Amino acid sequence: MTQAGGVRVVGLGAGGHARVVIEILRAMGGFEIVGLLDSNAALHGSKILDVPVLGGDELLGRLRGQGVNRVFLGLGAMENANARRALFERAREMGFEVAAAIHPRSTVSATAAIGHGPTIMPGAIINAAARLGDNVIINTGAIVEHDCVVESHAHIATGARLAGSVHVGEGAMVGVGAAVRQCLRIGRHSVIGAGAAVVSDVPDGVVFAGVPARFLRDARK
Numbered sequence: 001m002t003q004a005g006g007v008r009v010v011g012l013g014a015g016g017h018a019r020v021v022i023e024i025l026r027a028m029g030g031f032e033i034v035g036l037l038d039s040n041a042a043l044h045g046s047k048i049l050d051v052p053v054l055g056g057d058e059l060l061g062r063l064r065g066q067g068v069n070r071v072f073l074g075l076g077a078m079e080n081a082n083a084r085r086a087l088f089e090r091a092r093e094m095g096f097e098v099a100a101a102i103h104p105r106s107t108v109s110a111t112a113a114i115g116h117g118p119t120i121m122p123g124a125i126i127n128a129a130a131r132l133g134d135n136v137i138i139n140t141g142a143i144v145e146h147d148c149v150v151e152s153h154a155h156i157a158t159g160a161r162l163a164g165s166v167h168v169g170e171g172a173m174v175g176v177g178a179a180v181r182q183c184l185r186i187g188r189h190s191v192i193g194a195g196a197a198v199v200s201d202v203p204d205g206v207v208f209a210g211v212p213a214r215f216l217r218d219a220r221k
Contacts, residue, residue, distance in 0.1 A: 190208065
């Protein structure tokens, strides 16, 4: 359960991803989750895992005045990371710290460097000298091998595997169960389809899918 008297934190977003992060913070301990904020008025007054949905993002300023100075992002990253990035940046501009949600059953090397506000889910592995930017998601069972770079706002989805020295650009997504060969680069805001096998560099702003992965379409369409 949420620990009363811990660090007070409010969640931004009240969907399925919020449920996962609530459970991670509870497993970590030391947090008092005071509520969730969501733009969907139909959710206001409801509860997610016994955490109340207090209202919309307009309540952030009031909560800041009440001494709540930390948030977590309950909005997952879909194909487009812009909405999650905007929430992250707005919270930081308002003076909030974004909580690092790192599940105790993940494996994070002592030599890995991790930015602000990551979400690292159970079973994820982040190996030696890997570098993660701000607001990244490393989903359940994903593997980020040694010397990888995952730039800010990127999402490594459930069961995806990055071999050594892969570079994932800002806002990119590597889909469920995809595999990326060592020393390759995934471009900024690109999307790798579920189950893809990436054997060559991927440029910025595209969708690659298949085995081997090939260009499918522009990610902006």
